[in-house]
Amino acid sequence: MNPVWMQCKAEILRIFRNPYFVFWSLFMPILFYFLFTNVFNVGMGDEWHAHFLMSVTCFSVMGSAIMTLGIRLVEERTKGWSMFMRLTPLSDGAYFFAKMVGQTMIHIFSIIIIFTVGSFINNVTLTISQWLLCGMWILLGSFPFLALGTLVGLMKKVDTASGVSNVIYMGLAILGGMWMPMEIMPKFIQSIAQWIPSFHFGSGAWEMVRGNAPSLVNISVLIGYLIVFVVLSIYIRRKQEVVV
Amino acid sequence: MEIVISLNQITKQFKKQTAVNNISTVIHKGELVAILGPNGAGKSTTLLMMLGLIEPTNGEITLMGDHPKHKRNRERIGAMLQEVSMIDALTVMEVIQLFRSYYPQPMAFEQLISITGLQEEDLKKRADKLSGGQKRRLSFALALAGDPEIIFFDEPTVGMDTSARRNFWRTVEEMNKKGKTVIFTTHYLQEADDVAKRIILFNQGKIIADGAPIDIKRKLTASSVSFAANDFISLEMLATIAYVMKVVEKDGRVFLETDHTDEVLEEIFARKIKVKDINIHHGRLDEAFEQLTRRGGEFVESSLDAV
Numbered sequence: 001m002n003p004v005w006m007q008c009k010a011e012i013l014r015i016f017r018n019p020y021f022v023f024w025s026l027f028m029p030i031l032f033y034f035l036f037t038n039v040f041n042v043g044m045g046d047e048w049h050a051h052f053l054m055s056v057t058c059f060s061v062m063g064s065a066i067m068t069l070g071i072r073l074v075e076e077r078t079k080g081w082s083m084f085m086r087l088t089p090l091s092d093g094a095y096f097f098a099k100m101v102g103q104t105m106i107h108i109f110s111i112i113i114i115f116t117v118g119s120f121i122n123n124v125t126l127t128i129s130q131w132l133l134c135g136m137w138i139l140l141g142s143f144p145f146l147a148l149g150t151l152v153g154l155m156k157k158v159d160t161a162s163g164v165s166n167v168i169y170m171g172l173a174i175l176g177g178m179w180m181p182m183e184i185m186p187k188f189i190q191s192i193a194q195w196i197p198s199f200h201f202g203s204g205a206w207e208m209v210r211g212n213a214p215s216l217v218n219i220s221v222l223i224g225y226l227i228v229f230v231v232l233s234i235y236i237r238r239k240q241e242v243v244v
Numbered sequence: 245m246e247i248v249i250s251l252n253q254i255t256k257q258f259k260k261q262t263a264v265n266n267i268s269t270v271i272h273k274g275e276l277v278a279i280l281g282p283n284g285a286g287k288s289t290t291l292l293m294m295l296g297l298i299e300p301t302n303g304e305i306t307l308m309g310d311h312p313k314h315k316r317n318r319e320r321i322g323a324m325l326q327e328v329s330m331i332d333a334l335t336v337m338e339v340i341q342l343f344r345s346y347y348p349q350p351m352a353f354e355q356l357i358s359i360t361g362l363q364e365e366d367l368k369k370r371a372d373k374l375s376g377g378q379k380r381r382l383s384f385a386l387a388l389a390g391d392p393e394i395i396f397f398d399e400p401t402v403g404m405d406t407s408a409r410r411n412f413w414r415t416v417e418e419m420n421k422k423g424k425t426v427i428f429t430t431h432y433l434q435e436a437d438d439v440a441k442r443i444i445l446f447n448q449g450k451i452i453a454d455g456a457p458i459d460i461k462r463k464l465t466a467s468s469v470s471f472a473a474n475d476f477i478s479l480e481m482l483a484t485i486a487y488v489m490k491v492v493e494k495d496g497r498v499f500l501e502t503d504h505t506d507e508v509l510e511e512i513f514a515r516k517i518k519v520k521d522i523n524i525h526h527g528r529l530d531e532a533f534e535q536l537t538r539r540g541g542e543f544v545e546s547s548l549d550a551v
């Protein structure tokens with residue numbers, strides 16, 4: 001029994017058994033997709049169907065990266081579990097690695113489910129390589145949001161963490177054009193969006209369903225945010241440890 | 245005997261409060277030690293420092309020759325802490341198997357199951373859905389998952405009913421017989437007395453006594469002679485009686501603390517002191533300990549100095 005593998009398995013099981021994950025990361029995005037393509041917004045054409053499918057998939061993965069990871073980290077600390085884990089031979093690194101593997105597996109699962117359901121609802125046709133590349137993009141593009149999740153995970157109380165992360169999550173979704181296409185947003189929101197990671201996250205996938213490649217700006221903004229969040233997260237964690 | 249834990253002039257300060265104040269002691273392999281003291285005496289802080297979960301402000305702690313956090317130590321210790329709730333969304337079986345996977349030589353699965361005392365159908369339950377007592381027993385099994393050489397328990401029996409307590413201590417004594425070192429904190433004198441072979445008594449961040457339970461008890465249980473107070477008796481005069489360690493007036497009675505009640509009574513009669521309603525108290529353990537807690541060490545200091 002390899003401890004790291006056992007830990008990864010445990011993390012995956014824990015996310016799957018979390019009813020909030022199933023509701024927020026699978027049910028809600030699919031419901032959104034159905035409503036905004038079939039009920040409210042008919043006649044926008046295939047391109048919109050593929051575009052919006054990418055939006056809700058990004059929305060789902062972003063949510064689980066920030067909320068599932070962040071809130072769970074706070075919970076584990078407030079319940080004394082993280083402290084208890086430090087007494088076992090499993091290193092902090094392995095524990096963290098297992099969390100990331102668990103999250104990534106869950107993201108792959110969400111992407112497959114939402115892509116599949118979405119393509120059935122609206123008969124979205126993309127080439128195999130487009131499906132794969134979009135999936136890969138969303139998976140890799142989720143890293144800055146996982147780092148943001150670890151930042152949320154540094155908060156003292158579960159209530160604060162879930163409140164704050166909800167606001168961040170919804171803000172990122174709206175400003176990033178995941179609910180409504182950027183083109184119909186007011187000008188000032190469009191200019192803010194250029195600085196928002198979620199816009200560049202979605203943008204990469206939107207480009208790909210149109211047959212283009214993600215722009216260099218998309219990639220560099222996401223990498224920039226990843227670095228900022230990781231550095232901040234490590235810095236704050238160090239500071240908190242000194243206090244104890 | 246091999247030293248497994250050594251504390252050298254340890255002090256721990258939290259902001260302005262000194263939780264542990266310059267303590268030194270060593271614990272040998274195979275000991276069964278109770279860290280006893282009232283709430284806030286620094287017991288848990290000391291235990292957490294031994295485990296490397298908090299760093300001392302001053303002084304040095306070694307666990308089996310290394311820093312407590314050393315990976316080699318992690319494989320050889322087990323602990324049950326206060327206020328750790330169970331991991332969510334995993335079943336009892338899954339948690340036990342997960343913990344066994346962390347250690348190079350885990351304890352047998354069946355043995356851990358029998359330690360939890362859980363029924364077959366409970367093993368498939370989610371660990372966080374167990375009752376309070378069942379969770380404590382599962383925590384106990386998790387502490388033993390790696391078949392540790394040193395086991396730490398922080399107030400282990402809080403929340404256990406009498407029979408669970410009995411089972412718990414029986415298992416602990418068996419472990420100790422197999423050569424495992426056991427260290428636990430408690431604020432029940434009776435528990436420390438029943439189980440431990442050595443008691444380290446804490447008060448206000450200091451070790452105020454350290455030894456076999458029988459010696460600690462003697463130190464904690466001074467007897468006293470008391471009688472109704474009246475205006476003709478001067479407390480100063482009473483204090484001059486041989487063997488009287490302390491004179492206290494409380495609730496209209498005068499108490500003479502002593503460990504030789506017969507001699508004190510003889511002297512009172514010899515001096516023809518007019519006393520009424522005489523009583524002799526042989527300090528019961530709990531009472532004495534409660535006294536220690538209430539007076540913040542004053543009682544113990546006076547009686548300990550006299551011993």
